[in-house]
Amino acid sequence: MSTGPRSRVVMVVPTYDEVDNLRWIVGRLHAAQPEVDVLVVDDNSPDGTGDLADELAAADPRVSVLHRTAKGGLGAAYRAGFARALAAGYEVIGEMDADGSHQPEQLHRLLAALDDPAAPADLVIGSRWVPGGSVVNWPRRREALSRGGNLYVRVLLGVSVRDATAGFRLFRRSALETIDLDSVRSAGYVFQTDLVVRMLRAGLVVREVPIEFVERVRGDSKMSGSVALESLKRITAWGLTERREQAARLLRRDRSTTRARTTTGDPS
Template sequence: MPEDTGARPLVLLPTYNERENLEGILDAIFAAQPNFHVLVIDDASPDGTGDLADRRAEADERVAVLHRSGKQGLGKAYVAGFEWGLAHARGYTHLFEMDADFSHDPRYLAALLRACTEGGADLSIGSRYVPGGGTRGWPWHRQLLSRGGGLYARTLLGLELRDPTAGFICFARHVLETLDLHALATRGYGFQIELKYRAVRAGMRVLEVPIVFVERERGQSKMDGKIAAEALVKVLELRLRG
């Protein structure tokens, strides 16, 4: 548990139209890790996700909500969450990226934290493509997009990570304090590649922890062709900049 290591973890949970999933994922996080805190980062969801998050925060001191004025991209949501967490008086020691749609199972939170507190990692990644990891419920084209995108990023950027596009991550606080978060240029899912690339370039040690990624059952995926294209272009730009 976090008290044993002195860790004070914060889970960042970006949301846009996740009303169907929000209460369930919060319950699942606290069932797995009662002492974790959660920051819901809502981009003015039209379906009322932000209002639901506010009601939950009023009833549970472990939950906080950061409201943003509109849908501005996953990368900007996480940067806002990182800054909120780093500035908080509680002194969070580890900050997590995690999806709100149950694609990321909260039971893996403990393993990701242990990889940092006991395994010597500066950041740990919930990886689909190391032994023991995998996906469930994905159609073939999602498999192709994910594996192809990972291979593209590894090849162009020289990354040794098996899952550079992964979005289930634990960061030790000093990683986020070291990186220039405002230098991150990618707004969509390419943000995950860029952030890992910059961390590796800064000399951070990364460990990959096997997880099984599950396709969402409720709500709509935010991935689309425009987001995928942005990731391809930004990876190339990172490579050209060296």
């Protein structure tokens, strides 16, 4: 990885069969933000994406590559990439897709929110579902599924973030260290929601900024019905566990209050 002035920010880009998009998206990112580095995390793509990533890295010190031996899921790829970036000393670590759905030309919005002197954030999310956010070329069914899924997350897990499943993000190094990445076990797309919940429960500041999300025009989407169902199952399990823990905490508090009143003779 590069060192010096450019090493402050790195975007982690997971890839699997993205040979048609990788050079294009890295070029766009460096045109928009020349000082931002790129870490490609390739899951042994059979289409040659990993070889292309090596080619880009050989030609540009701002690009580096982490090769994984098999397709292990989005969350696992990000965990590996974050660990590599932390070890390399980056202070800001981001994530974005390789397919162009996250527009590098809008990265400045996330950077500005992260470093807002009036209210700095620990995690900034490029959000589709806050005022000013939008999606392009999505069928209504997919938009309804995403909006509904995020509403389900908010209600079940008790979080205020409107796009907890979004994958265009910037983290402060200190935030990733606070939540202990080694304890995160989410391997698939539910990883995005997992990190949001962990950040909020750790008392960290999470901010959303509006972005325009553009559906990919080249290659195949990695999101499927089975992936979405697995994420829903995991979120439901978390929510039910949280509700049980809340009930147990309330019960313990009520019992403690009752014992205190009995000891002091307070009849109220």
